[in-house]
Amino acid sequence: MAAVPLVLASLSGSAAQAAPASPAPTVDYVIVAGVPGLRWEDVSPQTTPTLWAMAERGSIASLSVQSADQPTCPLDGWVTLGAGNRALWSAAPPAPPSPGVACPDVPVEVERPDGIGAFLPDQRNVVRHNQGQLPYGAVPGALAESVRCTVAVGTGAAVAAARPFGRVDRYEPRLPQNAAELLDDCVLTMVDAGAVAATEPAARRAQARAADALLARVLAARPTDSLVIVAGLSDTDDSRRLHVVVADGPGWERGWLTSASTGRDGYLQLVDLAPTALTAMGRALPEKVFAGQPARMVPGRPDKLDAAVTQPADADREAGAQRRIATWFFGVLAAVQFALAVAVVPLLRRARMPAAPVESSSPRFGFHGLVRKASRAARPQPLAVPRPVVNLIEVLLVASALAIPAALVADAVPWWRTDHPGLLFTAVTLALLAAGTAAVRLTPAYRQTLGPLAMVAAIAAVVIAADVLTGARLQLNGVAGYSALTGGRYAGLGRVGLGVFVAGTLLVAGCLAQKVRRTWRPWVVGTVGAAGVLLAGSPYLGADAVGAIALTAGVGIAAAISTGGWLTFSRLAWATLAGLVVTAVFAVLDLSRPDAERDRLGRFLGALGDGTGGRAVQRAAASSVGALDSPLTVLAVVGAVLVWFALLRPWGGLKRLFGIYPAIRAAMAGIATAAVIGGVLGGSGLDVAGAVAALTVPMAALASLRVLDHASDRTQPPADPPTAQVVRPAAPEPAEAAPTPAADSDQRHEQGGGVRLAAKVLPWNPVDGAINT
Numbered sequence: 081m082a083a084v085p086l087v088l089a090s091l092s093g094s095a096a097q098a099a100p101a102s103p104a105p106t107v108d109y110v111i112v113a114g115v116p117g118l119r120w121e122d123v124s125p126q127t128t129p130t131l132w133a134m135a136e137r138g139s140i141a142s143l144s145v146q147s148a149d150q151p152t153c154p155l156d157g158w159v160t161l162g163a164g165n166r167a168l169w170s171a172a173p174p175a176p177p178s179p180g181v182a183c184p185d186v187p188v189e190v191e192r193p194d195g196i197g198a199f200l201p202d203q204r205n206v207v208r209h210n211q212g213q214l215p216y217g218a219v220p221g222a223l224a225e226s227v228r229c230t231v232a233v234g235t236g237a238a239v240a241a242a243r244p245f246g247r248v249d250r251y252e253p254r255l256p257q258n259a260a261e262l263l264d265d266c267v268l269t270m271v272d273a274g275a276v277a278a279t280e281p282a283a284r285r286a287q288a289r290a291a292d293a294l295l296a297r298v299l300a301a302r303p304t305d306s307l308v309i310v311a312g313l314s315d316t317d318d319s320r321r322l323h324v325v326v327a328d329g330p331g332w333e334r335g336w337l338t339s340a341s342t343g344r345d346g347y348l349q350l351v352d353l354a355p356t357a358l359t360a361m362g363r364a365l366p367e368k369v370f371a372g373q374p375a376r377m378v379p380g381r382p383d384k385l386d387a388a389v390t391q392p393a394d395a396d397r398e399a400g401a402q403r404r405i406a407t408w409f410f411g412v413l414a415a416v417q418f419a420l421a422v423a424v425v426p427l428l429r430r431a432r433m434p435a436a437p438v439e440s441s442s443p444r445f446g447f448h449g450l451v452r453k454a455s456r457a458a459r460p461q462p463l464a465v466p467r468p469v470v471n472l473i474e475v476l477l478v479a480s481a482l483a484i485p486a487a488l489v490a491d492a493v494p495w496w497r498t499d500h501p502g503l504l505f506t507a508v509t510l511a512l513l514a515a516g517t518a519a520v521r522l523t524p525a526y527r528q529t530l531g532p533l534a535m536v537a538a539i540a541a542v543v544i545a546a547d548v549l550t551g552a553r554l555q556l557n558g559v560a561g562y563s564a565l566t567g568g569r570y571a572g573l574g575r576v577g578l579g580v581f582v583a584g585t586l587l588v589a590g591c592l593a594q595k596v597r598r599t600w601r602p603w604v605v606g607t608v609g610a611a612g613v614l615l616a617g618s619p620y621l622g623a624d625a626v627g628a629i630a631l632t633a634g635v636g637i638a639a640a641i642s643t644g645g646w647l648t649f650s651r652l653a654w655a656t657l658a659g660l661v662v663t664a665v666f667a668v669l670d671l672s673r674p675d676a677e678r679d680r681l682g683r684f685l686g687a688l689g690d691g692t693g694g695r696a697v698q699r700a701a702a703s704s705v706g707a708l709d710s711p712l713t714v715l716a717v718v719g720a721v722l723v724w725f726a727l728l729r730p731w732g733g734l735k736r737l738f739g740i741y742p743a744i745r746a747a748m749a750g751i752a753t754a755a756v757i758g759g760v761l762g763g764s765g766l767d768v769a770g771a772v773a774a775l776t777v778p779m780a781a782l783a784s785l786r787v788l789d790h791a792s793d794r795t796q797p798p799a800d801p802p803t804a805q806v807v808r809p810a811a812p813e814p815a816e817a818a819p820t821p822a823a824d825s826d827q828r829h830e831q832g833g834g835v836r837l838a839a840k841v842l843p844w845n846p847v848d849g850a851i852n853t
Contacts, residue, residue, distance in 0.1 A: 105330050105331045106360060106361060106362035107305050107306055107307045107329055107330060107360050107361060108267065108303065108304075108305045108306065108361070109263070109264075109267055109268075109269070109302070109303045109305065109306035109307070109361075110267065110268050110269070110306065110307050110308075110309070110357040110360055110361055111263065111269045111271065111298060111302060111306060111307070111308045111309070112161070112240075112268075112269070112270050112271070112309045112311065112353060112357060113271040113273050113294075113295055113298055113308065113309070113310045113311070114157070114158065114161065114236060114237065114240070114270070114271070114272055114273065114311055114312075114313045115273045115274065115275065115276060115291045115310065115311070115312050115313075115324070116154040116157055116236070116275040116276070116277070116312065116313060116314040116315075116316055117154075117275050117276040117277045117312060117314065117315065117316035117323070118276045118288065118291065118310075118311075118312030118323055118324045119276075119312060119321055119322070119323055119324060119393075119396055120142070120322075120323075120324055120389055120392045120393040120396055121393055121396070122276055122284065122285070122288040122324075123135065123288075123324060123389065127285050127288050127289055127292070128288055128289065128291075128292040129292065130292045130293075130295050130296040130299060131292050131295060131310060131324075131326065132385070134295075134299065134308070134310065134326055134328045135326045135328075135385060135389070136334075136385045137328060137333060137334065138326050138327050138328035138329070138332050138333065138334070139326070139327050139328075139332045139333070139334065139335040139336060139337045139377045139381070140324075140325070140326050140327075140336065140337060140346075140381070140388065140389070140392065141325050141336060141337035141338065141346050141347055141348045141375075141392065142322040142323070142325070142346060142347050142348070142392040142395050142396060142564065143311055143312060143313070143322060143323040143324060143325040143348050143349070143350060144322060144342075144347065144348070144349050144350065144564050144565060144566075144567045144570075145157055145160075145312070145313055145314050145315060145323055145350045146166065146349065146350065146565070146566060146567030147159075147160045147166050147167060147168060147314075147350070148160075148166040148167055148168045148210070148214050148216055148218070149168055150320065151182055151183065151315040151317070151318050151319075151320050152314045152315050152320075152350070153169075153182070153183035153186075153314060153315065153316075154183065154236060154275055154313075154314045154316065155169035155186055155188065155236070155239060156168050156169055156314060157313040157314025157315075157350060158236040158237070158239040158240040158272075158313065158314075159206060159210075159220050159239055159240065160218070160313075160350050160351060161223070161240045161270075161311075161313055161350065161353055161354060162220055162221055162222070162223050162224060162239065162240035162241060162242065162270075162354070163210070163218040163219055163220045163221070163222050163223070163354070164218075164222055164223055164351055164353075164354030164355060164369060164370035164371065164372060165216050165217065165218035165219070165222070165351055165369065165370060165371040165372075166214075166216045166218060166351060166371060167206075167210045167214070167216065167218035167220055168206075168209065168210060168214065169186070169206055169239065170205075170206065170209045170210075170213075182315075182317045182318035183314075183315065183316055183317060183318075188200070188202070188235050188238070188239060189201055189202060190235060190238055190248075190251070190253075192251065196250060196251075197247060197248050197249050197250055197251050198232070198238055198242075198247075198248040198251035199246050199247055199248070200238060200239070200242045200246040200248065201246060202246075203220065203221065203242050203243075203244065203245065203246035204244075204245065204246060206220050207219065207220050207221070207244050216371065217368075217369075218371075219244060219369055220242070220244060221242050221243045221244040221245075222244075222354070222366060222369045222370070223240070223241075223268070223354040223357065223358070224240075224241050224242065224243045224248075224249075224268075225243055225244065225366075226358055226363060226365075226366055227266070227267055227268045227358075227361075227363070228266075228267070229249045229250065229265065229266035229267065229268070230248070230249045230250065230266050230268045230269070230270065231249070231250040231251075231252075231262060231263065231265055231266045231268070231269040231270070232248050232250070232251045232252075232269075232270045232272075233251075233252050233253075233254070233255050233262075233269070233270065233271045233272060234253065234254070234270075234271065234272025234273075234274075235253070235272060236270075236272035237270035237271055237272040238251055238270075238272075240270045241268075241270045249266060250262070250265055250266060255271065255294060255297055255298065258301075259297060259298065259300075259301035260301040260303075262301075263298070263301050263302060263303055264303050267361060268357060268361075271294075271298055273291040273294045273295055273298075273310075274287065274290055274291050274294065275287065275316055276288050276291060276312070276316070277316035277317070279317075295310065305330065306329060307327065307328070307329030307330075307332065307357075307360045308327075308328045308329060309325065309326070309327050309328075309353060309356070309357070310324065310325070310326045310328075311323070311324065311325045311326075311350070311353060312324040312325070313350055313353075314350075319400065320400075320403060320565045321396055321399070321400055321565070322392065322395055322396040322399055322564060322565065323396075324392075325337060325348050325353075327356075327375065327377070329360070331377065332377050333377075334379075334381055334383075335377040335378055335379050335380070335381050336377070336378050336379075336380060336381050337375050337376075337377060337378075338375065338376060338378050339352045339356075339372065339373045339374060339375045339376065340373040341371075341372050341373040342570040342571070343570055343571040343572070343623065344556070344570040344571045345378050345380060346391060346392060346395070347395075347564060347570050348375055349372050349567055350372075351370065351371045351372030352372035352373055352374070352375050353372070353375075354370055354372065355370045355372050355373060355374045356372075356374045356375040358374075359374035360374075394494075394496075394497070395557060395564065397496050397497065398494075398496040398557040399557045399563055399564050399565050400496075400565075401495075401496040401501045401502075402496070402557050402558065402559055402561075402563055403563060403565060404502070405501065405502055405505055405559050406559045406560075406563075407711065408502075409487060409505075409509075409559050409560075410710070410711035410712055410715070410770075411711045411714075413480070413483050413484075413711070413715065413774060414711050414714040414715045414718060416480055416483075417480050417715060417718055417719070417774065417777070417778065418714075418718045420473070420476055420477060420480055420778065420781075421718055421721070421722040421726070421777075421781075423473055424473060424477075424722070424726070424781045424785070425722075425726050426465070427465055427469075427470060427473060427785060428726060428727070428731060428732055428733055428781075428784065428785065428788060429731050430465050470785065470789075473785075474532070474782050474785065475517060475521060477532075477778040477779070477781055477782045478517050478520050478521065478532055478536060478778070478779075478782065479513055479514075479516075479517045480774070480778045481536045481540075481774070481775050481776075481778040481779050482513055482516045482517060482520075482536060482539065482540070483509075483513060483774065484540070484560050484576060484580055484771060484774055484775065485516070485539060485540045485543040485544075485560075485580065486509050486512040486513040486516060487505075487509050487558075487559050487560040488543055488544070488547065488554050488555065488558060488559075488560040488561065488577075489512050489543060489554065490505060490508040490509045490512055490559070491553075491554045491557075491558040491559065491560075491561070492554060493508050495508055505559065516539060519535075520532055520535045520536060520539075523535060529737075529740075529741075529783060529786040529787060530591055530594065530741065530744065530783060532779065532782055532783075533587060533591065533744075533779040533780075533782065533783050534587070534588065534591035536775070536779055537583065537584045537585075537587035537588045537591070537775070537779070538584065538588050539584075540580050540581075540583065540584035540775055541580075541581060541584030541585050541588055541612075542584075543580075544573070544577050544580055544581040544584065545581070545615055547577070548572065548573055548577075548615055548621050548622050549615070549621065551571070552571055552572055552573070552574075552577075555573075555574050555576075555577050556570065556571070560576050560577075561574050561576065561577065562574035562575065562576075571623060572621070572622050572623030572624055573616055573622035573623065573624040573627055575712075575762065575767040575768055575771065576712070576767065576771045577771075578616065578624060578627040578630075578758055578762075578768055578771070579755065579758070579767070579768040579769065579770065579771025579772040579774075579775075580771050580772075580774075580775055581612065581615075581616065581631075582612075582627075582630065582631050582634060582751060582754045582755065582758065582768075582772060583751050583771075583772045583775040583776045584775065585608060585609065585611075585612035585631070586605075586609070586612075586634055586635070586638055586747040586748075586750045586751050586754070587744075587747050587748075587751070587776070587779070588608060589604060589605045589608035589609055589635070589638065589747060590605070590638065590642070590741075590743045590744045590746060590747025590748075591743070591744070591747075592604050592608060593605050593642050593743040593746075593747075594741050594742075594743040594744065598643045598644070599643070601639075601642040601643050601743055601746075602639040602640070602642055602643065604642075605635060605638050605639040605642050605743070605746070605747075605750075606635065606639050609631065609632070609634075609635030609638070609639070610635070612631055612635070613628050613631050613632050613635065613662065616628040616631055617629075624762075626758065626761045626762045627758055627762065628662070629662065629757065629761065630753075630754040630755075630757040630758035630761065630762075630768075631754050631758075632658065632662040633750075633753050633754060633757050634750035634751060634752075634753045634754030634757075635658075635750060636654075636656070636658045636750075637746070637749050637750045637753045638746040638747050638749060638750030639746070640652065640654060640746075641742070641745070641746040641749060642742065642743045642746040642747075643742065644742040645742075647749075710766075710767055710770070711770075712766060712767045712769075712770025712771060712774075713766040713767075713770060714770070715770035715771075715773050715774050716766040716769040716770040716772075716773050717766075718773070718777075719769075719770075719772075719773025719774075719776070719777035720773070722777055722781065723777060723780070727780060727781060727784055731788075732784060733783075733784030733785065733787050733788040734780060734784045736784070736787050736788065737780075737783050737784050737787050740787060744783070748776065748780065751772055751776055752772075754772075755768050755769040755772040756769070
């Protein structure tokens with residue numbers, strides 16, 4: 081209930097502030113020149129003077145060339161351009177790839193029956209394959225079908241300009257000397273300017289120079305009132321990179337390119353080029369065919385092109401380095417947490433010493449007490465773990481839980497610009513990890529049972545929240561964030577960030593709720609959770625409606641059982657009602673926005689309305705299956721195994737922790753609920769659960785060690801208790817009234833990180849000779 085007004089206020093205020101940019105004036109002609117493999121590091125005044133001058137007067141961006149497969153080879157890029165959707169060129173079963181060759185040279189048969197146009201006999205098979213075998217619903221040739229006439233120059237351009245039945249309206253294998261008449265024939269022209277595919281610098285410069293010379297001829301022959309788009313529309317090998325996109329024409333002067341599909345200035349997707357071409361000519365887009373959104377120009381680019389070009393070039397280097405480093409970072413983290421899980425198990429089994437009343441050698445305890453004392457002394461006892469070893473394991477658990485926030489903050493340092501980016505990233509991350517762990521360890525609250533858990537959760541939640549509030553710069557192309565190369569997200573809260581934020585927010589809410597009276601705990605959890613839902617779900621902050629719904633479900637469950645007890649039907653009903661209300665609010669607000677600005681929730685509901693929801697479900701399922709090979713899956717599995725087979729055992733301590741601190745039990749139940757919902761609805765497999773486990777499981781193990789370490793503490797009886805006279809009265813005397821319990825029976829006095837239980841010494845029992853406690 082607290083989340084609904086906050087979400088409404090945030091979204092309405094943000095919508096009032098985010099006025100869309102004014103559309104560019106329409107043009108009569110659009111020319112798209114494709115240069116597969118062209119990157120911003122290839123562009124310079126010396127090597128590509130024509131493209132440099134074009135970029136200086138036009139608008140620029142980094143182009144993500146994601147198609148229906150990885151990597152995007154040149155023919156895949158061309159057919160994706162013509163479809164306006166993720167597609168593949170697959171006219172026949174693919175041949176076995178050559179060793180080390182990710183993009184083999186595939187011949188394309190182009191027939192010229194009349195000498196004017198052309199015909200691609202393989203086009204029907206390409207359409208059939210994309211419609212029947214792939215989940216994206218791409219229609220190759222949809223862009224050509226949206227205009228009356230198209231011109232194609234070169235084989236790749238013919239693939240993009242072919243209609244679904246294979247016809248190319250006007251085709252030339254090479255650009256003629258007098259190209260003005262050809263470019264004036266049709267409103268849409270595709271030009272294959274050649275690929276920049278070499279790996280040797282000199283050969284690469286030669287290929288870029290040749291493409292630039294062809295581009296100079298195109299610009300010299302361009303019709304008046306035309307828009308020219310140059311795009312490096314594919315990779316050429318398995319080193320996936322960001323590529324060049326430049327738009328030059330009326331209304332596209334000196335700015336950044338962006339689109340609603342990316343939501344970030346300076347970034348476009350390959351699937352955005354088809355709707356951009358039609359929108360620039362003032363034509364309506366075909367419904368439910370294009371996956372991208374029209375590009376638009378936004379101001380803010382540096383006046384000098386030298387300074388402007390460094391930003392997309394730097395983004396390309398960062399994205400390339402992130403792809404290499406992220407895999408081994410999460411792999412190392414999974415290995416470390418697995419080793420800690422193995423080390424924690426014997427500590428858990430030996431942490432709790434046998435519990436027994438304090439005994440005395442006084443003769444008044446009788447024969448039975450002496451016999452029990454002797455039998456316990458003869459029983460083998462587990463060896464106590466040395467305190468320095470326990471302290472070391474606790475510090476390592478704190479460090480492993482802070483690894484992802486430290487890696488996220490490390491992206492504030494431009495480590496990718498060095499010759500050895502992996503070494504610098506490792507050094508920066510370890511330094512930040514050491515600083516964060518020392519801050520937690522040296523804080524006085526560290527000695528309390530929940531102290532480390534609360535501090536680590538607060539650090540993680542604050543790091544993610546600060547990044548989102550400042551534009552999510554650390555997550556974009558960050559090792560612990562998301563990559564622009566995958567084409568999944570360019571702004572807001574990513575999969576890893578969502579998992580860490582959910583865990584941090586709910587653990588902080590549980591720790592704060594544990595400090596207040598029982599009746600106030602649901603309000604504390606709801607208030608903290610509402611702030612998290614607001615940040616995650618706002619389209620101008622976290623921009624993750626699915627994540628907000630998952631967090632809402634977790635907050636509802638946590639608030640319902642934060643006072644203790646089980647999840648009864650009434651509690652579940654209230655929690656479900658709250659989740660449905662917030663979900664409905666997000667759904668209504670998302671559906672009320674234009675199609676181009678909708679989040680995943682709005683797009684999915686729209687797909688259900690027009691009958692294409694099956695493909696959306698198929699894409700989400702394929703995405704979840706594809707995410708299972710991530711190291712985050714290993715983190716999720718390791719965390720689940722440690723919790724189920726160790727922490728939840730009678731000797732594991734987690735049940736005792738939950739009994740003493742019911743608000744922490746509620747928080748962890750909410751975390752598990754949110755992780756499952758976020759992974760299923762978001763199509764992210766176990767990525768969210770892995771990020772949750774990386775933070776939650778080490779801190780749960782540390783807190784369990786703390787409560788087990790003091791599980792057998794007993795209040796010592798007086799050294800010389802008063803003599804009790806054994807008198808058998810006719811009627812038993814009433815026992816002394818017990819003290820009135822506190823408002824919260826689970827509130828304990830914490831001292832030295834443990835829990836001291838108050839014990840009341842009752843009169844001596846003459847039957848068994850022991851003192852009742």
